[in-house]
Amino acid sequence: MAEKYFIRYGDGYGDTMTAAEIREEIDLGTEDAAERGKIPPLAADEREYLLEICTMPQKFVTVDPGKEVVVTNDEGTLKVSTRCGVSIDRTTALMIDEKILCMDTAELAHIDYSFKPIKPIIHDEVCAMHHAQLNTIIPVFYGAMPNLGLYTKPDGPVGNWAELLPAGKIDEAREAQEIAVEHAVKDIVTVAHRMYEAGADGINLDTVGASGDADALAAFKAVKKIKEMHPDFPVEAGMAGEFYLGMHGELEFEGQRLAGLYPHEQVKVAEKAGVDIFGPTVNTNSSMSFPWNIARVVTFIKACAEVSDIPIHPNVGMGVCAMPLTDSVPLDAASRADKALVEIAHADGL
Numbered sequence: 001m002a003e004k005y006f007i008r009y010g011d012g013y014g015d016t017m018t019a020a021e022i023r024e025e026i027d028l029g030t031e032d033a034a035e036r037g038k039i040p041p042l043a044a045d046e047r048e049y050l051l052e053i054c055t056m057p058q059k060f061v062t063v064d065p066g067k068e069v070v071v072t073n074d075e076g077t078l079k080v081s082t083r084c085g086v087s088i089d090r091t092t093a094l095m096i097d098e099k100i101l102c103m104d105t106a107e108l109a110h111i112d113y114s115f116k117p118i119k120p121i122i123h124d125e126v127c128a129m130h131h132a133q134l135n136t137i138i139p140v141f142y143g144a145m146p147n148l149g150l151y152t153k154p155d156g157p158v159g160n161w162a163e164l165l166p167a168g169k170i171d172e173a174r175e176a177q178e179i180a181v182e183h184a185v186k187d188i189v190t191v192a193h194r195m196y197e198a199g200a201d202g203i204n205l206d207t208v209g210a211s212g213d214a215d216a217l218a219a220f221k222a223v224k225k226i227k228e229m230h231p232d233f234p235v236e237a238g239m240a241g242e243f244y245l246g247m248h249g250e251l252e253f254e255g256q257r258l259a260g261l262y263p264h265e266q267v268k269v270a271e272k273a274g275v276d277i278f279g280p281t282v283n284t285n286s287s288m289s290f291p292w293n294i295a296r297v298v299t300f301i302k303a304c305a306e307v308s309d310i311p312i313h314p315n316v317g318m319g320v321c322a323m324p325l326t327d328s329v330p331l332d333a334a335s336r337a338d339k340a341l342v343e344i345a346h347a348d349g350l
Contacts, residue, residue: 005055009288011287017289028295030298033296039300050291050294056336060331063338067343070104077097090132098138104349105139105201108141108142109142122194125195129199139234144191144205145210146205148215157183158180158183177214178214178251189226196229202233205219206238208240214251217258220275235276239315240281242263244259244266246260254269256268256269264300264307267308280315281315281320284325290333290336301347302344313347
């Protein structure tokens, strides 16, 4: 009887598979990514190494010595206080990141993790950044989401394209998104400028493209303005999904149409905007196996790394880059995904 190995599904459910079954899942996963992204599938030796990673007997695995990478994070200060329910100040959470968890970088963030609601309280956030810089040594970024949806009525100034599009009001939906982009750019640039003055070590635009191609356009236009104002201010941009939804469909940045772009195409747009660290994302399919998901991820991220001229830090939080869709990601899956991303996909960081 063939030996079976413990694996997970994208929803975190544990199961077992034989090596032959895992190999088949890897083949199907890489071929799926290759077909969707119009990129090469993993080579035979890469698939075999991925099989080896998936069948390692240890519960927790790691990269080989000398292949370690740096780690950046998003919502860093909210993970301990909000997600874990520990009542501590955000700047204390940063010190835990640095002095206990040994993070390479940290991120100050507000619980309302979007630039629009942060702009009115930026004076308070500046004070928090000052305090954070006095108590830490590692680079501290400030992060938030473009979150274009917040600019729609009733809380925002423009119509909601998610309501206008089903009603057949295509022109009105597109116009609303175009106006929202300009509002978002102003808010992002204002917050970034104030954080630069406050001594932040960088700005992180997280979950770019969550509201579609207009959301991505707002992020890239804002980055370009930020770099024009402060060329020495590092900008990290993490994507929301593996491709930009064409909620508008006709928007372009620097002559490149945004709708439908995959990671290896997204990163070239990010470079044009002036992004310093690019965070590609590949969606986890919760009903498919970990071997299938990680094969897709590595295929996409390897193609991204091969064309990128800037460091790439794939997003490895819950529900993306083969991480199961659970609040607390199982270490057996997380560590294997990390190892594969670094050693096969050639990620510069995580």
